[in-house]
Amino acid sequence: MINTFTLKNPGDAGTFERRFLQHVAWMRQQEGFAAHQAVRLTATAGIYVNVGWWARGEDFQQVLASATFQEHAREFHRLVDVEAAPSLxxxxxxxxxxxxxxxxxxxxxxxxxxxxxxxxxxxxxxxxxxxxxxxxxxxxxxxxxxxxxxxxxxxxxxxxxxxxxxxxxxxxxxxxxxxxxxxxxxxxxxxxxxxxxxxxxxx
The missing domain is CATH 3.30.70.100 (Alpha-Beta Plaits)
Incomplete structure (x- = not known):
């Protein structure tokens, strides 16, 4: 899965990054999570890309449906626009x-x-x-x-x-x-x- 996050307000970069690190710490504990790499684009301000790998699609879907993930998603959507791209x-x-x-x-x-x-x-x-x-x-x-x-x-x-x-x-x-x-x-x-x-x- 590839997610692209675009800040709605450039001044929220620090808040988003801190919240994102808390989110991925939780994600790493979930069943089926394999690895991820998140980066900050340096030539285009306010854009982040995260590539995540899961053992099974079913594991990822179960995490997406969880109450904790939904709470995190609501918090993110206040700070960023999110583009999700399912990938192999x-x-x-x-x-x-x-x-x-x-x-x-x-x-x-x-x-x-x-x-x-x-x-x-x-x-x-x-x-x-x-x-x-x-x-x-x-x-x-x-x-x-x-x-x-x-x-x-x-x-x-x-x-x-x-x-x-x-x-x-x-x-x-x-x-x-x-x-x-x-x-x-x-x-x-x-x-x-x-x-x-x-x-x-x-x-």
Whole structure:
């Protein structure tokens, strides 16, 4: 699941971030929760993106229906507009190391809009493998929208800006331009709890 939060009032950033960290602390305790990564866009003020992974859709639906989640949702809707995008994980990759400080959220749209562009997922996997060989790579995720044909979201994390620049200069990344339209946003970490790693939250 990918959620995009847009502040209704830019002055509420601190309030939203504190409330969000409390919310994800509760979510991490729920049955079926696997991991998540939340980021703050740095070039577009007031927008946050959270990517969450669940063991089963049924577990997620049960949490959504709970009284606690509904209470949290009402509080969020006073602070932000929420866009929810059900998605399917296509690939994930991690390299151990220091916590990332530079992330990229990228929306990739296949030109025919049908989700059948030949070789796109294979090409992205080749990029993920190349990125993992770059010094400073931390993790990569590619998800496919379940409601919009041919739309993918990628979240890529790097140790720092220099590592991100190196990663985006590999030829495998350039090759993706011929397969999908890209909209790229730099981001900073807000909260994360990837499988097998300690949570790293930033207030």
């Amino acid at each position: 994980s296509v690939l994930r990759g991690d390299v151990p190391g220091d916590a990332p400080s530079a992330l990229t959220v990228e929306r990739l749209t296949l030109p025919d809009g049908t989700g059948t562009a030949p070789g796109f997922e294979a090409a992205y996997r080749a990029y993920a493998e190349a990125a993992a060989r770059v010094d400073g790579f931390r993790h990569i995720d590619l998800t496919k929208s379940l409601t919009q044909n041919g739309v993918y979201t990628a979240l890529v994390a790097w140790r720092d800006e220099q590592a991100r620049e190196r990663g985006e200069n590999v030829p495998e990344y350039a090759a993706l331009a011929s397969l999908a339209r890209r909209h790229t946003e730099p981001a900073a970490p807000l909260a994360g709890d990837r499988a097998g790693q300690e949570a790293a939250d930033h207030a």
